[in-house]
Amino acid sequence: MKEIKGSIKEDNVEYEAYRCRSCGEELMNMKQLRVVAEKYRKLRRAKKIVFAKWGNSVAVRIPNEIIEELKIKVGNHGFIDKDKEGIKIIPIASF
Numbered sequence: 001m002k003e004i005k006g007s008i009k010e011d012n013v014e015y016e017a018y019r020c021r022s023c024g025e026e027l028m029n030m031k032q033l034r035v036v037a038e039k040y041r042k043l044r045r046a047k048k049i050v051f052a053k054w055g056n057s058v059a060v061r062i063p064n065e066i067i068e069e070l071k072i073k074v075g076n077h078g079f080i081d082k083d084k085e086g087i088k089i090i091p092i093a094s095f
Contacts, residue, residue, distance in 0.1 A: 001027070013039045062089075 001018040004026070008015070015036045017026045028036070047066065052059045062072070070091050072078075078091040 011040070011043060013043070015039075 002021055004017055004019045006015050006017060006026070007013065013036065015028070016032050017028045019026050047063045049060050049063075052061070066072075071093075072091050076091060078089060081088050081090070
């Protein structure tokens with residue numbers, strides 16, 4: 001068995017596994033499988049969005065269920081920051 005790193009391209013999920021040198025079959029141990037499962041749980045929670053042009057900026061529409069859950073109101077403020085996985089938006093609670 002040879003340790004390998006692979007990627008499921010359509011989901012953008014990287015994984016580690018073992019490949020049989022004889023038949024090419026890939027196997028994962030439970031730790032490797034848990035890591036992949038957690039990546040898929042995060043993807044399932046994520047919502048697909050579309051980036052749009054708004055003047056000289058790029059705009060994103062936030063799905064209504066997220067707006068309701070976070071109690072975001074038009075005109076509220078927040079922060080946007082780079083994260084190791086992408087972009088993080090943090091709404092500021094209105095007072």
